[in-house]
Amino acid sequence: MSAVEELFEVTLVVNGVPRSATVPARRLLSDFLRHDLELTGTHVGCEHGVCGACTVLVDGRPIRSCLQFAVTVDGAEVTTVEGCGGADGELGPVQQAFRDCHGLQCGFCTPGFVTTITAYLEEHPAPSDDEAREAIAGNLCRCTGYQNIVASVLRAAELRAEEAGR
Amino acid sequence: MKPAGFTYHRPVTVDDAVAVLAEVSPAGKVLAGGQSLVPLLNMRLAAPEHLVDINRLSELAYVRAGGDAVTVGALARHADVERDDAAYAVLPLLRDTLRHVAHPTIRNRGTTVGSIAHADPAGELTAVLALLGGTVTLRSAAAERTVTAADFFTGPMSTCADAGELVTSVTFPVPEGRTGAVWTEVARRHGDYAVCGTGTVVTLDDDLRVAGARAAFVSMGPEPVVLDVTDAVAGATHDTADWAAAGRLAAGRLDPEDDIHATADYRTHLAEVLTTRALRDAARRAAEVAP
Numbered sequence: 001m002s003a004v005e006e007l008f009e010v011t012l013v014v015n016g017v018p019r020s021a022t023v024p025a026r027r028l029l030s031d032f033l034r035h036d037l038e039l040t041g042t043h044v045g046c047e048h049g050v051c052g053a054c055t056v057l058v059d060g061r062p063i064r065s066c067l068q069f070a071v072t073v074d075g076a077e078v079t080t081v082e083g084c085g086g087a088d089g090e091l092g093p094v095q096q097a098f099r100d101c102h103g104l105q106c107g108f109c110t111p112g113f114v115t116t117i118t119a120y121l122e123e124h125p126a127p128s129d130d131e132a133r134e135a136i137a138g139n140l141c142r143c144t145g146y147q148n149i150v151a152s153v154l155r156a157a158e159l160r161a162e163e164a165g166r
Numbered sequence: 167m168k169p170a171g172f173t174y175h176r177p178v179t180v181d182d183a184v185a186v187l188a189e190v191s192p193a194g195k196v197l198a199g200g201q202s203l204v205p206l207l208n209m210r211l212a213a214p215e216h217l218v219d220i221n222r223l224s225e226l227a228y229v230r231a232g233g234d235a236v237t238v239g240a241l242a243r244h245a246d247v248e249r250d251d252a253a254y255a256v257l258p259l260l261r262d263t264l265r266h267v268a269h270p271t272i273r274n275r276g277t278t279v280g281s282i283a284h285a286d287p288a289g290e291l292t293a294v295l296a297l298l299g300g301t302v303t304l305r306s307a308a309a310e311r312t313v314t315a316a317d318f319f320t321g322p323m324s325t326c327a328d329a330g331e332l333v334t335s336v337t338f339p340v341p342e343g344r345t346g347a348v349w350t351e352v353a354r355r356h357g358d359y360a361v362c363g364t365g366t367v368v369t370l371d372d373d374l375r376v377a378g379a380r381a382a383f384v385s386m387g388p389e390p391v392v393l394d395v396t397d398a399v400a401g402a403t404h405d406t407a408d409w410a411a412a413g414r415l416a417a418g419r420l421d422p423e424d425d426i427h428a429t430a431d432y433r434t435h436l437a438e439v440l441t442t443r444a445l446r447d448a449a450r451r452a453a454e455v456a457p
Contacts, residue, residue, distance in 0.1 A: 005171050025174030025217070028208075048205035052271065061245070061274040067204040068275065071174065072197070072221050116271060137356050138269025 010070045014039065015083030025071050030054040032070035033080060041081040043111050045140070052139030055112040056080050062119040081111035084118050093159035094118050094152070103152030105143035112139050117153050126157055169207035172217045180305060183220055184332050188307035190216040192329035197221070198240060201268070201276035202284045218332075226279075226334060231256050237337045240280070244273035257340050259298075263290050263349040263365060269357040282318075283333040285325050288359045288385045290349065292319065296390035297347075297365045297382035300338045304331040312337075315390070322388040343377070345369045346451025348444045351384070352436050354427070360385050361428045362436035364416075368448040374404050376449065379412055381441050386422045386433060393419055395445070404449040413442030 010027075011020040014037060021036035030047075033039045033056070045053035047066045054065040057079035084092045091099060094114050104110045113136060120127070120135040127135060132153035141149060175190075177183040187194050195214035197203055198221070206212040220226065226239035231252035238247055247253060248264040267273060267281070267290050281289045282302065295302075295315045302318045304311055304327055318325050327333060341347060351363030362385055369378035376399045382392045398412040417438035422430045 006174065008174070024171065026169045026171055026207075028168070028204075031168075047208050049201060049272065052269075055271055058274075062271045063275045064201075064271060066208070067200050069174075069197075069200075069204075069219075071176070072200070072219055120270075134356055138271050 008071045008074070010074045012070070012073065012075070013077045015079055021070075023070055025069060027070045028066055029056070029058075029068040029070045029073060029078075030065040033065060033078070036070075039080055039082055041111050043108055045108070045112075050140070051109070051112070052116065053109050053112040055115045055139070057115055057119050060119065060122070062116050079115065079118075081114050084114050092118070093163060094121070094156045097152040097156035097159055098149075101148050101151040101155050103145065103148045105141075105145050109139060109141045109143075113141070113149060113152075117156060120153075121157055121160055125160060127153060129154065169204075170210055170213040172214055175216060175218045176222055177218065177220070178222045180223055180225060180332065180334060183218060183223060184305050184307045184330070186216075186218050187332060188330045190218075194218050194329060196283070196332060198280040198283075199243060199276040201272050202281070202286065220332070229253050233340070234342075235337050235339045236260060237335050238278045239335050240277060240333055242278055244268075244276050244278055244281070245270065247278050248273060257338060257347075259294060259347040259349060259365065260338060263294050266290055266349060266351050266353070266357070266360070266363065272357075279333055279336050282336050283325065283327065285319055285321075285323050285389070287322050287387065287389050290351070290360070290363060290365075290384055293363070293382040293384045293390045293392075294349070294365050295336060295338060296392050297367060297380065298338050298341060300336060302333055303335045303337070304328075305334045306331045310334075319389050341367050341369065343369050344371070344374075344452050344455050346448040346453075346455065348448040348451065350440050350444045350447075352440065359427075362386060362422070362433050362440060364437065364440045364444050366441065366444040366448045368404070368445055368452050370404055370449065370452045374453050375401050376404060376407050379445055379449075381416050381445065383416075383420065383437060386420045386437060391420065395441070399445075404453045407449065409442045409446040409449070410438075412445050413438040413440075416441045 005024045043053040045051035049067045056065045193215040197219045227241040228239040229250040230237045236253045347367045349365045351360035366381045371377045380394045395412040398415045399407040422433040
């Protein structure tokens with residue numbers, strides 16, 4: 001290692017807006033979003049890929065932002081929980097479902113659940129109860145509010161279907 | 167929980183990547199999906215001086231399914247292999263097994279080749295590669311070589327790859343003849359590391375009698391174990407074979423260890439039950455194969 005750490009300019013399209021910052025290669029995507037872009041909706045829990053709180057969508061697919069260097073995904077499109085809302089600041093269908101079903105208690109894990117479920121419902125718009133459980137198996141809730149989170153997945157699927165039917 | 171500093175390299179071709187690896191060897195480490203490496207970096211259990219990020223090597227982002235094998239390039243994500251319909255058509259075992267590899271979020275970034283190069287004895291794909299007698303292709307600045315899975319895995323988390331080599335692809339051969347293959351495992355929660363997992367391949371002859379039966383295991387030893395259990399069932403018809411005897415034979419040959427997740431006794435019990443079940447299912451699949 002040289003005494004001065006090399007810096008890289010990283011540009012991402014975050015929630016539809018191009019954003020850049022100059023960072024060392026070891027800057028994790030989670031920290032890039034929170035510290036460099038000041039998008040603190042993405043939460044950082046375990047920082048080794050177990051808890052799922054930091055999940056964001058990269059090019060539409062959910063990934064653990066704590067297991068990715070920002071420089072690796074330079075140029076990618078990223079959706080964070082801030083990008084999961086509806087038009088005009090309304091709640092998005094997943095957020096609304098969490099509100100309807102009391103799907104959050106302390107709320108720390110919620111951003112990871114919202115992004116994970118948003119991507120899941122894109123591919124599986126009508127999950128069964130079992131499928132809803134499996135969809136969130138990679139996310140931990142220390143309040144253990146899983147029953148209501150499963151209900152939220154199913155409710156979000158209903159809300160999306162209603163929206164599509166309008 | 168932040169990685170130590172490293173010198174970052176971002177090659178765009180395989181030639182560039184192996185040139186960089188040669189230049190910095192033995193201080194270089196390859197970064198692909200990062201789902202095993204980055205946790206080690208975050209916890210500072212590893213602190214390589216040079217990181218060679220291969221995420222721009224789009225020439226390695228492929229899944230090629232032929233009649234007799236599926237070859238996976240080093241930048242194909244688990245999710246890409248899992249979703250590949252052509253690969254599923256010739257070797258359904260890959261998709262069936264990948265559904266047990268961590269969670270979809272991890273499979274979106276983690277690569278199949280990376281998990282094999284990492285050689286974690288709890289990694290399902292290492293066992294599948296060993297079970298099928300697959301091969302691993304490595305490139306260095308000087309040469310390319312292909313080695314068998316048996317030669318590639320040299321111990322827990324260790325392989326025969328040199329510091330200057332990049333694993334560019336792995337090849338899973340399609341088992342010959344009238345065969346069926348099944349993966350099954352027990353984990354505390356779907357997607358967690360298996361307490362015990364087994365993949366089985368059963369081959370039947372033209373009269374639907376058992377001609378071959380073998381099983382590979384994860385979390386049952388320091389490296390992928392492949393056992394031939396044909397002796398317990400050879401010549402029996404697929405629906406009357408004593409699969410439980412084959413399960414007992416396999417379990418008796420394994421020597422797992424106690425850890426925080428399970429005792430060795432429990433693991434041995436699981437191996438017997440899961441092997442019996444997976445062999446029976448594999449035989450049923452083989453019987454359904456059009457002659």
